[in-house]
Amino acid sequence: MSNDLVVLKDISRTYQKGKEKVEVLHQLDLNIAEGDFVALMGPSGSGKTTLLNLLGGLDKPTSGSVQVGGAELHKMSSSALSKWRATNIGFIFQFYNLLPVLTAQKNVELPLLLTNLSGKERAKRATTALSIVGLGDRAKHYPREMSGGQEQRVAIARAIVSDPNLLLCDEPTGDLDRETADEILKLLQALNSEHNKTIVMVTHDAQAAEYAKHTLYVDKGTLAAETTT
Amino acid sequence: MKYFYLVWKSLWRKKVRTILTMLSVFVAFLLFGLLSALNQVFSGAEDLSNARRLVTLDKISIINSLPSAYLPRIEAVQGVERVAHASWFGGYYQEPRNQFAQFAVDPERYLDVYPELIIPDDQRDKWIRTRDSVIVGRELVDQFGWSVGDRIPMYSSIWTNKNGSQVWDFEIAGIFDTDDPRSSTQMMLIQYDYFDEGRAFGNGSMGWFVLTIDSAGNAAEIANIVDTQFANSPNQTKTSTEAAFAEAFIGQYGNISLIITLILTAVFFTILLVSGNTMSQSVRERIPELAVLKTLGFQDTSVLGIVLAESTFVMCLGGGLGLGLAWLIVNVLGAIPLPGFYLDAAALTQGVIYILLAGLAAGIFPAMQAMRLTIVDALSRA
Numbered sequence: 001m002s003n004d005l006v007v008l009k010d011i012s013r014t015y016q017k018g019k020e021k022v023e024v025l026h027q028l029d030l031n032i033a034e035g036d037f038v039a040l041m042g043p044s045g046s047g048k049t050t051l052l053n054l055l056g057g058l059d060k061p062t063s064g065s066v067q068v069g070g071a072e073l074h075k076m077s078s079s080a081l082s083k084w085r086a087t088n089i090g091f092i093f094q095f096y097n098l099l100p101v102l103t104a105q106k107n108v109e110l111p112l113l114l115t116n117l118s119g120k121e122r123a124k125r126a127t128t129a130l131s132i133v134g135l136g137d138r139a140k141h142y143p144r145e146m147s148g149g150q151e152q153r154v155a156i157a158r159a160i161v162s163d164p165n166l167l168l169c170d171e172p173t174g175d176l177d178r179e180t181a182d183e184i185l186k187l188l189q190a191l192n193s194e195h196n197k198t199i200v201m202v203t204h205d206a207q208a209a210e211y212a213k214h215t216l217y218v219d220k221g222t223l224a225a226e227t228t229t
Numbered sequence: 230m231k232y233f234y235l236v237w238k239s240l241w242r243k244k245v246r247t248i249l250t251m252l253s254v255f256v257a258f259l260l261f262g263l264l265s266a267l268n269q270v271f272s273g274a275e276d277l278s279n280a281r282r283l284v285t286l287d288k289i290s291i292i293n294s295l296p297s298a299y300l301p302r303i304e305a306v307q308g309v310e311r312v313a314h315a316s317w318f319g320g321y322y323q324e325p326r327n328q329f330a331q332f333a334v335d336p337e338r339y340l341d342v343y344p345e346l347i348i349p350d351d352q353r354d355k356w357i358r359t360r361d362s363v364i365v366g367r368e369l370v371d372q373f374g375w376s377v378g379d380r381i382p383m384y385s386s387i388w389t390n391k392n393g394s395q396v397w398d399f400e401i402a403g404i405f406d407t408d409d410p411r412s413s414t415q416m417m418l419i420q421y422d423y424f425d426e427g428r429a430f431g432n433g434s435m436g437w438f439v440l441t442i443d444s445a446g447n448a449a450e451i452a453n454i455v456d457t458q459f460a461n462s463p464n465q466t467k468t469s470t471e472a473a474f475a476e477a478f479i480g481q482y483g484n485i486s487l488i489i490t491l492i493l494t495a496v497f498f499t500i501l502l503v504s505g506n507t508m509s510q511s512v513r514e515r516i517p518e519l520a521v522l523k524t525l526g527f528q529d530t531s532v533l534g535i536v537l538a539e540s541t542f543v544m545c546l547g548g549g550l551g552l553g554l555a556w557l558i559v560n561v562l563g564a565i566p567l568p569g570f571y572l573d574a575a576a577l578t579q580g581v582i583y584i585l586l587a588g589l590a591a592g593i594f595p596a597m598q599a600m601r602l603t604i605v606d607a608l609s610r611a
Contacts, residue, residue, distance in 0.1 A: 033468070039510075053604075053605055056524070057525060058604045058605055058608075059604075078529065079528055079529070082526050082527065082528050082529075083526065083528075084526075085524065085525070085526045086525065087526070091525070092525050093521075093608070096516070097237075097517060097521045097608075099518055099521070101238040101239055101241070102235075102238055102241045106234070106238075110522070110525055111525045111526065112523070113231050113232065113235070114526050114527065119231070158525075180375050180458025187236065
């Protein structure tokens with residue numbers, strides 16, 4: 001029995017740009033095993049972020065099938081995808097995308113608002129998530145009161161607080177200096193090895209990709225090559 | 230309720246803008262409350278009019294008096310139960326700005342016809358017994374600091390006393406209240422007999438008659454019979470329901486209700502534009518954040534609800550405070566001494582409904598915009 005968490009078959013994704021059709025992904029097949037840490041690399045416009053969006057149920061393929069953890073995302077409605085994302089996926093963005101009006105604690109609690117947990121339980125879980133990323137003492141701070149690295153840690157805490165299997169990271173170190181980037185990547189590595197989170201990370205940074213178990217190269221909408229770290 | 234914190238914090242992301250928007254809503258609903266109370270002053274008289282009361286006055290003008298001989302003839306009309314009469318005294322207390330309604334009336338007849346005027350029995354009896362006495366409304370007593378037994382001089386700009394003076398001296402025999410909060414007690418009632426004997430001219434005439442009838446359904450027929458009786462006399466009459474009389478009287482000032490409605494419509498329209506624009510701006514600024522919420526799993530309808538809740542909250546806070554202050558000024562402090570100036574439950578309910586509707590109307594388009602956001606497009610704007 002396969003232990004693939006992600007199974008993409010014959011995926012194509014075409015966008016309409018004015019009168020022109022642009023095919024971003026072309027008949028792409030991809031399997032990612034549970035517990036894997038995959039880096040997606042490739043030139044700008046190669047389709048990396050589109051691929052990530054398809055994995056996270058933020059977008060749907062023009063053709064082909066997307067299965068994540070047994071769920072057939074290409075067949076699901078927008079509403080069903082929202083529900084699915086809330087429990088199965090953690091997103092980490094390049095610019096952190098924290099809500100500036102909320103403290104670190106409240107930002108981390110956001111995904112838990114979609115559950116039936118009590119306020120007390122939400123707060124407890126958020127505190128735990130913040131401790132995992134090493135920010136237990138910054139819970140009451142607002143994003144504007146934190147460094148970029150700390151903001152990204154809060155974003156990671158928000159991504160893991162509802163305990164999803166799959167973490168999708170879009171250039172998570174793109175806005176950080178080398179030292180801070182390494183800290184974040186080590187944190188992701190720890191989440192992968194110690195908490196068994198499957199991670200797919202889009203990056204332009206070859207050094208960042210070295211933290212992953214595998215690196216996939218995407219070019220012109222197809223998988224061009226694969227390397228193992 | 231679990232989204233309340235999120236709504237609350239989002240609301241205060243731009244404090245100055247939110248406070249200014251709330252202030253504009255606050256002013257609009259304060260104005261709404263005050264104008265509604267003012268409207269009550271003008272429409273209240275109509276509302277208070279009793280369908281079973283008719284008013285007979287000179288056909289040409291209310292300033293022309295009618296002969297007192299009309300009284301028994303009107304009283305004899307079938308269906309008429311009781312007839313009172315009243316004459317305009319047209320005076321002021323101490324200085325011209327202290328003007329209020331003063332009527333010379335037959336005490337017993339008048340109180341019979343207006344049972345809503347409440348006066349203790351001993352004061353009523355004293356008024357009936359004492360010819361130069363008057364009864365005054367509670368609002369006048371509060372305004373001028375009068376009490377029972379005081380003697381007060383009243384200057385009449387119409388009626389000269391037989392001694393050549395226009396100053397009439399009265400004793401306050403009683404103070405009346407009313408059981409209807411919308412009804413005014415800014416009124417003085419003078420003994421007609423004393424007034425008629427004292428005046429230098431116009432003796433034996435009466436200003437108008439107020440009739441109570443057996444059934445509101447007979448009003449048109451009775452009015453016709455009364456007016457027909459005097460059709461060929463020098464003083465022809467016009468009998469109408471008290472409501473029509475009040476309406477015609479108020480009509481002298483113009484269509485106040487329409488003016489007030491137009492002002493309020495303009496105010497609300499402006500508020501909708503201001504609040505709607507503020508909410509649209511707020512949503513535009515937060516597109517990436519709203520996209521993040523959706524990415525985390527918030528449903529489209531949840532995002533719609535959050536934005537709608539924000540705009541409704543601004544309206545509720547600003548509008549609620551405005552309406553509350555209007556209520557305080559009008560009903561509790563009584564800061565504006567106008568007869569019938571009152572904010573009733575219907576106006577307050579109307580205000581609350583307007584607040585909710587304005588909140589929804591101001592927020593619906595930005596909320597729809599937020600709901601329809603495509604995550605991928607919106608995130609790319611981050």
